Amino acid sequence: xxxxxxxxxxxxxxxxxxxxxxxxxxxxxxxxxxxxxxxxxxxxxxxxxxxxxxxxxxxxxxxxxxxxxxxxxxxxxxxxxxxxxxxxxxxxxxxxxxxxxxxxxxxxxxxxxxxxxxxxxxxxxxxxxxxxxxxxxxxxxxxxxxxxxxxxxxxxxxxxxxxxxxxxxxxxxxxxxxxxxxxxxxxxxxxxxxxxxxxxxxxxxxxxxxxxxxxxxxxxxxxxxxxxxxxxxxxxxxxxxxxxxxxxxxxxxxxxxxxxxxxxxxxxxxxxxxxxxxxxxxxxxxxxxxxxxxx
Numbered sequence: 001x002x003x004x005x006x007x008x009x010x011x012x013x014x015x016x017x018x019x020x021x022x023x024x025x026x027x028x029x030x031x032x033x034x035x036x037x038x039x040x041x042x043x044x045x046x047x048x049x050x051x052x053x054x055x056x057x058x059x060x061x062x063x064x065x066x067x068x069x070x071x072x073x074x075x076x077x078x079x080x081x082x083x084x085x086x087x088x089x090x091x092x093x094x095x096x097x098x099x100x101x102x103x104x105x106x107x108x109x110x111x112x113x114x115x116x117x118x119x120x121x122x123x124x125x126x127x128x129x130x131x132x133x134x135x136x137x138x139x140x141x142x143x144x145x146x147x148x149x150x151x152x153x154x155x156x157x158x159x160x161x162x163x164x165x166x167x168x169x170x171x172x173x174x175x176x177x178x179x180x181x182x183x184x185x186x187x188x189x190x191x192x193x194x195x196x197x198x199x200x201x202x203x204x205x206x207x208x209x210x211x212x213x214x215x216x217x218x219x220x221x222x223x224x225x226x227x228x229x230x231x232x233x234x235x236x237x238x239x240x241x242x243x244x245x246x247x248x249x250x251x252x253x254x255x256x257x258x259x260x261x262x263x264x265x266x267x268x269x270x271x272x273x274x275x276x277x278x279x280x281x282x283x284x285x286x287x288x289x290x291x292x293x294x295x
């Protein structure tokens with residue numbers, strides 16, 4: 001076995017996720033069928049939807065075990081997972097109900113630990129969005145977005161207590177306003193992270209959402225070591241890095257360099273024509289490496 005490798009489920013895991021790398025790690029949000037191609041291209045990891053990866057609606061642990069073994073046998077480590085909570089759960093508003101969401105979320109986190117996932121992305125706009133029409137004049141009985149933020153914070157606090165013995169970190173993903181009416185900026189997520197005060201609840205920076213919301217890269221610097229994962233896509237069309245306007249990413253990579261960031265950067269994006277997928281993967285990875293080198 002190569003020096004620095006770690007045994008996970010009977011195979012040698014890449015050193016990138018077993019030790020403390022001195023560079024950023026680059027991955028892509030893709031399903032298992034594309035993982036061999038990601039490895040061939042030179043990516044470090046993959047990121048997959050939590051419902052598919054961890055089967056949290058399946059209570060039979062023996063059925064989940066088959067999926068666990070498939071993930072561990074993949075040619076790259078599943079380092080991160082997105083799509084944390086489906087919209088069937090209600091975390092905010094007058095009908096918020098934490099109990100079923102907490103059971104589901106805890107099962108996701110515990111199963112993620114079994115396959116050495118490092119971060120679970122808490123975007124989940126459908127579950128967290130505060131109900132009501134916020135463009136109209138508020139009635140007194142309508143929930144307020146600040147109340148919803150307090151509810152989401154309390155959910156995170158209760159989840160952190162339930163998964164205190166886990167290793168995985170749930171990272172708060174700020175979403176642009178047309179996707180979520182709370183937690184639109186990294187600084188807002190950081191306030192939530194600070195209020196919860198647990199290593200199990202940390203921060204994500206999505207460079208696409210930051211650019212769309214005109215959030216200054218300085219927010220990354222302020223996040224510091226609480227920043228545990230990043231997403232990236234081009235502004236506007238949300239395409240793969242290198243598709244257009246590459247220079248717009250540079251200030252964000254400079255901010256990541258300033259905090260010594262060595263976590264994951266996942267391409268969460270469209271990939272163009274299917275026939276060009278392999279070529280575009282290579283372009284994206286080359287672009288990310290170039291940005292890191294120039295930052």
